[in-house]
Amino acid sequence: MVDALAGAAAREARYEAALRRRATGEALSHQRRVTRTVVSWQVAMLLLLLFAWWGASGRLLDRLFLSDPISVMAAFWRILADGSLWYHLRYTLVETLLGYVLGASTGLVGAVLTWLAPGGEPVLRPLVLLAYATPKIALAPLMILWFGIGVLPKVVLAATFVFFIVFLNTMAGLAAVNPGLVNVVRVMGASPIGIFRKVMVPSALPFIVAGLRITVPAALIGAIVAEFISSNRGVGYLINAASARYRTADVFAGIVGLLFVVLLMNAGVSVLERSWLRWAPQIRNPLG
Amino acid sequence: MTHVAPDGQTIAPAEAAGAATPVLEARGVYKVFVTRGRGGLRAMTALRRVDLQVRRGEFLTLIGPSGCGKSTVLNMFAGLTAPTDGTVLHEGVPIRGVNTRGGYVTQDDNLLPWRTTLGNVQIALELKGVRRDERHERAMAYLAAVGLRGFEHHYPHELSGGMRKRVSIVRTLVDTSVNVILMDEPFGPLDAQTRLVLQDELLRLWEGSGRTIVFVTHDLVEAIALSDRIAIFTGAPGTIKDVREVPIPRPRDVFHIHDAHGFAEIYDAIWAGLRAELTTEPMHDG
Numbered sequence: 001m002v003d004a005l006a007g008a009a010a011r012e013a014r015y016e017a018a019l020r021r022r023a024t025g026e027a028l029s030h031q032r033r034v035t036r037t038v039v040s041w042q043v044a045m046l047l048l049l050l051f052a053w054w055g056a057s058g059r060l061l062d063r064l065f066l067s068d069p070i071s072v073m074a075a076f077w078r079i080l081a082d083g084s085l086w087y088h089l090r091y092t093l094v095e096t097l098l099g100y101v102l103g104a105s106t107g108l109v110g111a112v113l114t115w116l117a118p119g120g121e122p123v124l125r126p127l128v129l130l131a132y133a134t135p136k137i138a139l140a141p142l143m144i145l146w147f148g149i150g151v152l153p154k155v156v157l158a159a160t161f162v163f164f165i166v167f168l169n170t171m172a173g174l175a176a177v178n179p180g181l182v183n184v185v186r187v188m189g190a191s192p193i194g195i196f197r198k199v200m201v202p203s204a205l206p207f208i209v210a211g212l213r214i215t216v217p218a219a220l221i222g223a224i225v226a227e228f229i230s231s232n233r234g235v236g237y238l239i240n241a242a243s244a245r246y247r248t249a250d251v252f253a254g255i256v257g258l259l260f261v262v263l264l265m266n267a268g269v270s271v272l273e274r275s276w277l278r279w280a281p282q283i284r285n286p287l288g
Numbered sequence: 289m290t291h292v293a294p295d296g297q298t299i300a301p302a303e304a305a306g307a308a309t310p311v312l313e314a315r316g317v318y319k320v321f322v323t324r325g326r327g328g329l330r331a332m333t334a335l336r337r338v339d340l341q342v343r344r345g346e347f348l349t350l351i352g353p354s355g356c357g358k359s360t361v362l363n364m365f366a367g368l369t370a371p372t373d374g375t376v377l378h379e380g381v382p383i384r385g386v387n388t389r390g391g392y393v394t395q396d397d398n399l400l401p402w403r404t405t406l407g408n409v410q411i412a413l414e415l416k417g418v419r420r421d422e423r424h425e426r427a428m429a430y431l432a433a434v435g436l437r438g439f440e441h442h443y444p445h446e447l448s449g450g451m452r453k454r455v456s457i458v459r460t461l462v463d464t465s466v467n468v469i470l471m472d473e474p475f476g477p478l479d480a481q482t483r484l485v486l487q488d489e490l491l492r493l494w495e496g497s498g499r500t501i502v503f504v505t506h507d508l509v510e511a512i513a514l515s516d517r518i519a520i521f522t523g524a525p526g527t528i529k530d531v532r533e534v535p536i537p538r539p540r541d542v543f544h545i546h547d548a549h550g551f552a553e554i555y556d557a558i559w560a561g562l563r564a565e566l567t568t569e570p571m572h573d574g
Binding site: 178 | 366367368386387388390391392394396398400402411412414415416463
C-alpha cells in the first residue's frame with residue numbers, strides 16, 4: 001500500500017517534470033519566433049528602402065542630389081580605406097565625448113546642488129526651462145565668436161545640448177521620490193546624507209540614466225552642428241565640404257559613419273543601464 | 289526583565305523613566321490642517337483635544353471611521369507631523385522632529401525597490417552602523433521566522449503582496465533598539481486569508497518581546513484579535529470617545545477569534561459606539 005502510494009507520487013513528479021520541460025521549451029520557441037519575425041520585418045523594410053532609393057535615383061530624381069546605395073557604399077569604403085573617415089571622426093568623437101562629460105557632470109552636480117539649496121528648485125527651475133527652450137543651434141555663431149574655430153566651441157555647444165536635459169531629468173527624478181520611502185528611512189534614524197544616498201539617488205536613478213542616455217546622440221548633434229558652422233576638421237566638416245562640391249555619395253558616406261558611431265554609443269550605454277537598474281521591473285527603453 | 293527576539297538578540301529594555309511613565313502620550317492634542325481650496329485657504333480641525341496614554345508593552349489599537357485622524361496621531365508619535373496644539377511625548381519627553389526611537393510600518397509596504405529582501409531588512413541596522421556579518425545573521429533569522437528563507441535575493445517586485453508586507457514588518461522588528469512599533473493599517477491592502485496569517489505571525493513575533501505596538505485599523509475584528517486595548521475615535525474632527533480593554537486571554541488564535549470567550553460582548557459594545565460615528569459622519573477621504 002505504502003509502496004504503491006510512493007510509486008504513484010514518483011510517477012506524478014516525473015509527469016510534472018516533463019510538463020515543466022515542455023512548457024519551458026514552448027515559451028522559449030515562442031520567444032524565438034517573435035524575435036525572428038521582428039528581425040525579418042526590420043531587414044525587409046531596410047531592403048525596401050534601399051531598393052526604393054536605388055530605383056528612384058536617376059529615374060525619378062537627379063542622381064546628383066540623391067546618389068544611390070552602391071555609390072554610397074563605394075564612397076564609404078573609400079573614406080574608410082584612405083583613413084580620411086577616421087581622421088575626421090577622431091575629432092568629432094573627442095568633441096562629443098568632452099562635451100558629453102562636461103554637460104552631464106555640470107547637469108548632475110547642478111541639479112543636486114539646486115535640490116539641496118533651500119528654495120533652489122522653485123527659483124532656478126523656470127530659468128533653466130527657459131534656457132532649455134532656447135534653440136541651442138542659435139548659440140553656435142556665438143560659440144565661434146567666443147571660443148574660435150578649434151575644438152573648444154564644439155565641446156561647449158555639445159555640452160549645452162547635454163546639460164539641460166541631464167539637469168531637468170535629474171530634478172524630475174529627485175522630485176518623483178516617494179515621500180513614504182523617505183519617511184520610513186527617516187524614522188529609522190537616517191541622516192540627511194543617508195537619506196540622499198540610500199533613497200534619493202537610487203530612486204532618481206532611472207530618470208538620471210534616461211537623461212544620460214538620450215543625451216548621448218544629443219552631444220554628437222551638438223558637435224556636428226558646430227562643425228557645420230565653422231571648422232576644417234571633423235565629420236561635420238567632411239559632410240559639409242562634400243555637399244558644397246555636390247559629392248552626394250560622400251555626404252551619405254559620412255552619415256553612415258555617424259550611424260555606426262551612434263549604434264556603438266547606444267550599445268555602451270545599454271550595458272551600463274542594465275547593470276545599474278537591475279532592480280527595476282521591465283524597464284522598456286524607447287531607444288533600446 | 290529582558291526579552292529575546294527570534295535572532296537571539298536582546299530587545300532594548302524600557303528606559304529609566306520607570307514603568308509608571310507611559311511609553312507614548314498625547315496630551316490635549318489638536319491638529320488643524322490648512323488646505324488650499326477655491327475660496328482661498330481653508331482650515332479644518334482634524335483632531336480635537338486628544339488625550340491618550342500608551343502603556344509599556346501593550347498592543348493598543350486606534351479604531352475609528354476613515355478621516356477621523358487616527359493616522360495623524362500615529363504620525364505624531366513617529367514625529368512626522370507636529371500637533372497644532374498640545375504635546376506628544378515619548379518616555380515622558382516631548383517629541384521634537386522625527387522620533388527615531390520608534391519603528392514605523394505603513395499601509396504601503398514602502399520597500400526600497402532597488403534593494404533585495406535581505407537588503408531591505410538590513411537597512412535600519414545599516415543606518416545604525418551594525419557590522420555586516422551581524423546584520424546578515426539577524427536579518428536571516430527574522431526572514432526565517434516569517435517563512436521568507438529562499439526569497440532573500442528577490443527584489444520587491446518579484447514578491448507577492450503578503451511577502452512584501454512580511455518584509456516591511458520584519459525590517460522594523462529586526463532593529464532591536466526600537467521598542468515601540470507604530471503600524472498604520474499595515475494589513476489594509478491584503479486579501480482576507482493573507483491578513484489572518486499575517487496577524488497570527490505578528491502576534492507570535494510580538495508576544496513575549498516586551499515591545500509596545502500602536503496599531504491603526506478600521507477593521508473591528510482585527511482590532512479585537514490583536515489588541516490589549518482599543519481606543520475608539522469619533523468621526524472628524526477626531527477625538528477619543530472611549531478606550532476598552534479586550535478581555536480575551538493570550539496566546540490568541542486569530543483564526544478562531546470569533547469563538548473566543550468574550551468576543552461577542554466586546555464586539556457588540558465597541559460596534560455600538562462605532563456605528564454611531566459612521567452614521568453621523570459626513571464623507572471624508574483617508
